[in-house]
Amino acid sequence: MQTLNKKERKRQGKQEQPSAGCVDSQSVKTVTQGNQVGYDGGKLIDGRKRHILVDTLGLILVVFVSAANVGERRGFKELLLDYFSDGVKRLRKVWLDAGYSGEPLKKWALLLKKTWQVKLDVVEKEGKGFNLVKHRWVVERTFAWLNNFRRHSKDYEEKTCHSEAMIQISMIAILLRRLE
16 A cells, blocks of 8 residues: 555655645444454544555555444554654654643653654634545545445445454555546
């Protein structure tokens, strides 16, 4: 997936490594009684939560699947730790929604700035109903792309690592169609 991401970014006239990204999560019901299943009180869903970090083109950089009761802040930390675990990256700015804000994350954001020079920007929705939120629509569009694969209507996998792999496989299929 990472190799195809680089090829698509080059095709779009971008550098191989993104400098900005966006994070969001999606709660989905589970079908199996596998490991790591929980209840998301905000969405009223018993299942799992898919956390993704995408670049400005909507290409998935890293995915983390957890029980639905895992908070956005913890999921965000897991995403960034996984993203930066294999070396130096160019990512310098990450847009988040209001669900990621809070005092614990602010302290962690200061550490991020020192360690990886990443700046967090919480973008809040304005008004009622549907409105396009600047920068954040990219990650929502990526979830829409994934939902075009029937396999992602619910979480059918027994293990979260298998769910992550299925999301990566779907992104690979999207990229292969674009690059052919």
